[in-house]
Amino acid sequence: MSRTALRICPLCEATCGLTLTIEGDRVTGARGDGEDVFSAGFICPKGAAFPELDGDPDRLRHPMVRRNGELRECGWDEAFTAVADGLRPLIGEHGPDAVAVVLGNPNVHTVAGALYPPVLLRALGTRNLYTASTVDQMPKHVSSGLMFGDPFAIPVPDLDRTDHLLLIGANPLDSNGSLCTAPDFPGRLKALRRRGGRLTVVDPRRTRTAKLADRHVAIRPGTDALMLAAVAQVLFEEKLTDPGRLDGLVDGVPDVRSLLAEFTPEAVAGPCDVPAAEVREIARELAAAPTAAVYGRVGSSTVEFGTLAGWLVDVLNTITGNLDRPGGAMFPLAATARAPRAARPGKGFVLGRWRSRVSGHPEIKGEFPLAALAEEIDTPGEGRVRAVISLAANPVLSAPDGERLDRALAGADFVVSVDPYLNETSRHADVLLPPPPPSRSPHHDFAFNNFAVRNQVRYTRAPLPPEAGRPDESEILARLILAVGGDPLGDPGTVDRTVVDVTLTAAVADPESPVHGRDAAALAADLAGRDGAERRLDLMLRLGPYGDGFGAEPGGLALERLLANPHGIDLGPLVPRIPKVLRTRSGRVELCPEPVAADVRRLRRALGTRPDGLVLVGRRHLRSNNSWMHNLPALTGGSNRCTLQVHPQDADRLGLADGATARVTGDGGELQVAVEVTDAVRTGVVSLPHGWGHDRPGTRLTVASAEPGVNVNQLLDGSRLDPLSGTAVLNGFPVRVAPLD
Ligand SMILES: Nc1nc2c(c(=O)[nH]1)N[C@H]1C(S)=C(S)[C@@H](COP(=O)(O)OP(=O)(O)OC[C@H]3O[C@@H](n4cnc5c(=O)[nH]c(N)nc54)[C@H](O)[C@@H]3O)O[C@H]1N2
Ligand SMILES: Nc1nc2c(c(=O)[nH]1)N[C@H]1C(S)=C(S)[C@@H](COP(=O)(O)OP(=O)(O)OC[C@H]3O[C@@H](n4cnc5c(=O)[nH]c(N)nc54)[C@H](O)[C@@H]3O)O[C@H]1N2
Numbered sequence: 001m002s003r004t005a006l007r008i009c010p011l012c013e014a015t016c017g018l019t020l021t022i023e024g025d026r027v028t029g030a031r032g033d034g035e036d037v038f039s040a041g042f043i044c045p046k047g048a049a050f051p052e053l054d055g056d057p058d059r060l061r062h063p064m065v066r067r068n069g070e071l072r073e074c075g076w077d078e079a080f081t082a083v084a085d086g087l088r089p090l091i092g093e094h095g096p097d098a099v100a101v102v103l104g105n106p107n108v109h110t111v112a113g114a115l116y117p118p119v120l121l122r123a124l125g126t127r128n129l130y131t132a133s134t135v136d137q138m139p140k141h142v143s144s145g146l147m148f149g150d151p152f153a154i155p156v157p158d159l160d161r162t163d164h165l166l167l168i169g170a171n172p173l174d175s176n177g178s179l180c181t182a183p184d185f186p187g188r189l190k191a192l193r194r195r196g197g198r199l200t201v202v203d204p205r206r207t208r209t210a211k212l213a214d215r216h217v218a219i220r221p222g223t224d225a226l227m228l229a230a231v232a233q234v235l236f237e238e239k240l241t242d243p244g245r246l247d248g249l250v251d252g253v254p255d256v257r258s259l260l261a262e263f264t265p266e267a268v269a270g271p272c273d274v275p276a277a278e279v280r281e282i283a284r285e286l287a288a289a290p291t292a293a294v295y296g297r298v299g300s301s302t303v304e305f306g307t308l309a310g311w312l313v314d315v316l317n318t319i320t321g322n323l324d325r326p327g328g329a330m331f332p333l334a335a336t337a338r339a340p341r342a343a344r345p346g347k348g349f350v351l352g353r354w355r356s357r358v359s360g361h362p363e364i365k366g367e368f369p370l371a372a373l374a375e376e377i378d379t380p381g382e383g384r385v386r387a388v389i390s391l392a393a394n395p396v397l398s399a400p401d402g403e404r405l406d407r408a409l410a411g412a413d414f415v416v417s418v419d420p421y422l423n424e425t426s427r428h429a430d431v432l433l434p435p436p437p438p439s440r441s442p443h444h445d446f447a448f449n450n451f452a453v454r455n456q457v458r459y460t461r462a463p464l465p466p467e468a469g470r471p472d473e474s475e476i477l478a479r480l481i482l483a484v485g486g487d488p489l490g491d492p493g494t495v496d497r498t499v500v501d502v503t504l505t506a507a508v509a510d511p512e513s514p515v516h517g518r519d520a521a522a523l524a525a526d527l528a529g530r531d532g533a534e535r536r537l538d539l540m541l542r543l544g545p546y547g548d549g550f551g552a553e554p555g556g557l558a559l560e561r562l563l564a565n566p567h568g569i570d571l572g573p574l575v576p577r578i579p580k581v582l583r584t585r586s587g588r589v590e591l592c593p594e595p596v597a598a599d600v601r602r603l604r605r606a607l608g609t610r611p612d613g614l615v616l617v618g619r620r621h622l623r624s625n626n627s628w629m630h631n632l633p634a635l636t637g638g639s640n641r642c643t644l645q646v647h648p649q650d651a652d653r654l655g656l657a658d659g660a661t662a663r664v665t666g667d668g669g670e671l672q673v674a675v676e677v678t679d680a681v682r683t684g685v686v687s688l689p690h691g692w693g694h695d696r697p698g699t700r701l702t703v704a705s706a707e708p709g710v711n712v713n714q715l716l717d718g719s720r721l722d723p724l725s726g727t728a729v730l731n732g733f734p735v736r737v738a739p740l741d
């Protein structure tokens with residue numbers, strides 16, 4: 001007796017619709033949903049492994065609490081009471097900043113992770129917020145914040161219509177794309193080439209994506225900002241700029257021109273190790289394409305000049321007239337986003353409103369660098385972080401210097417972890433709260449629809465009912481919020497009711513809202529949904545850009561329409577959104593923001609250099625995901641291995657043989673790892689993937705700990721950051737490599 005159920009895949013940013021086969025209370029199969037309005041049947045090996053991932057016997061089913069030093073299973077009421085008992089006295093004595101909140105990557109892949117962390121942060125009032133952004137995309141938030149006034153206004157390449165894609169430091173054939181949500185990214189790149197378009201890939205490794213390209217530029221890591229500056233310089237020099245429709249809406253073009261004047265192709269050729277003539281060709285091709293998009297991701301972000309690279313990507317999009325036009329780089333509009341308002345100046349984006357205690361790092365978007373978490377816990381003194389609430393995060397492996405963080409967490413007064421696994425980070429929990437597997441959770445992409453190459457909306461309810469007595473993740477987080485406030489056994493529904501109340505009270509008072517002047521309580525009573533999370537989704541849909549406005553827009557979106565369209569609702573191709581999307585103080589695109597201009601001075605110092613040391617870059621494997629998918633036999637083995645890739649010439653020079661063990665040394669430590677000799681990396685560069693190092697005691701990762709690998713982030717001491725964004729330099733940092741004698 002089997003049935004099928006739909007479930008949007010939560011395992012990467014592509015958000016494919018899956019059709020699950022369900023037998024009894026287990027998922028036994030997964031295939032692509034051919035009728036999904038966005039993914040149209042696409043599935044990758046990770047999606048296909050959904051049943052195994054969902055049913056992993058190492059997933060925790062009961063909460064755990066530490067008593068007399070030992071973690072043991074307990075009941076849910078006991079767990080939330082322990083949270084309140086642990087946190088309340090610390091907050092009472094030391095204030096809210098004594099509690100750090102750490103938000104990890106899967107929060108953007110769950111309904112709960114979108115809806116509750118903001119409420120938790122407001123309830124706590126702590127300034128100690130650390131997220132995966134500062135080991136990932138924070139540079140892009142900063143460049144967008146400064147240029148467009150909204151850190152979330154991140155243009156995405158209009159993949160299906162562009163004639164030319166300049167792709168920098170991304171490998172979507174393995175990652176399936178990031179800050180560019182596009183199911184079947186590989187197929188969309190092939191379609192670009194089939195329709196006569198051109199693909200250029202800039203990457204120090206010859207990746208599967210690079211193999212698909214018309215041009216592969218094997219740049220020296222960390223130098224993309226220099227190359228992009230030179231591309232802009234050529235465009236200015238050769239009078240190839242034309243902002244098109246945005247002419248008159250962009251400030252600072254002449255300033256950028258003079259700022260970049262000395263970044264000639266000749267001046268960057270040495271540090272980038274890219275011939276000047278090739279930089280000129282890249283610029284001319286970009287200008288000549290009928291439409292083009294420049295797109296940079298992780299390899300251009302978690303680097304020394306990450307914010308400058310993110311900025312230059314959009315400088316190029318703007319001065320070639322490709323920003324905000326079909327076929328260029330565009331701003332998606334999600335169904336649960338705020339409805340657009342009339343164009344007008346905004347508050348702008350301000351950096352460094354407060355600073356971290358130990359190193360004085362400026363806050364960025366309300367966050368401190370994840371790389372600074374350990375020092376905030378282990379450095380004594382007034383204002384020390386004493387407790388940590390970690391939601392879906394494994395910073396012991398994903399942040400620089402995990403060993404220091406490991407020790408810091410062990411020494412913290414109190415740690416709460418919401419995580420399905422007992423792993424490198426959650427083993428430090430005093431209370432561990434495991435959410436149910438994805439088959440028992442609903443899904444809607446609150447985050448990724450803001451970066452999708454086509455506007456669309458989908459919602460899938462949990463394919464399986466909750467196990468008896470087990471809360472879903474939304475309820476876990478709502479109860480955590482109550483526990484932090486001292487009411488561990490309270491009704492979690494009050495959290496959602498309060499949010500609905502506050503939102504509607506503001507909406508009815510807002511002259512631009514479709515519900516202006518109506519009765520908030522009556523609107524709240526009209527919300528559909530079988531739990532608080534669903535009612536909040538209904539609320540956001542109805543007040544959103546395509547919403548029914550509670551009757552003001554008949555036929556508009558509401559939860560019921562999504563439930564009636566289980567394969568999703570297509571909302572059409574991306575449409576131009578400037579000037580409404582802008583929130584800068586000028587109300588215009590600010591092409592030359594002052595903090596960026598100041599940082600260009602740092603970039604200038606790299607001009608004319610010719611570095612010759614060895615640097616390390618990462619890599620992602622198709623059948624892996626950061627630190628938490630090494631526990632499934634179906635996804636491990638084969639080429640998914642934690643090896644140090646070394647170019648044959650470097651291997652010769654260093655005396656390293658394929659399969660031998662190398663000793664790798666960086667600022668933060670040393671590790672030993674097997675060598676893989678391959679010309680897929682360029683000379684002067686070695687590559688080691690992240691998320692490995694599953695050999696710590698006290699975890700429950702049967703498969704992963706049998707093939708633990710090493711933690712690349714141990715090579716870092718946490719001091720190398722992109723200064724404007726606080727983002728860790730995870731790519732292009734210096735290492736020494738020698739054979740293990
Ligand atoms: N050297 C190097 N380091 C890197 C990177 C790199 O390229 N190189 N990449 C960086 C990037 S881009 C990122 S995003 C970070 C990611 O780093 P993290 O944010 O730490 O995320 P993950 O490593 O994916 O770990 C996610 C945790 O969430 C848990 N989890 C899984 N599903 C769920 C769920 O449904 N609910 C809850 N509550 N928990 C869940 C997992 O068990 C795991 O403990 O790593 C960064 N670190
Ligand atoms: N299969 C799989 N999919 C994933 C993940 C995963 O771990 N596995 N993680 C998910 C997450 S959290 C994210 S953020 C996305 C990331 O998705 P992507 O941004 O596509 O990330 P990567 O695959 O790491 O690709 C980064 C590329 O940059 C290159 N690179 C390194 N340094 C430099 C440099 O200085 N300059 C240039 N031009 N290139 C450089 C690397 O060689 C690498 O090929 O993937 C997501 N999807």
Ligand code: SF4
Binds near residue numbers: 012042
């Ligand atoms: S591409 Fe991403 S969303 Fe699609 S099936 Fe694979 S892991 Fe899931």
Ligand SMILES: [Mo]
Binds near residue numbers: 105136
């Ligand atoms: Mo990420």
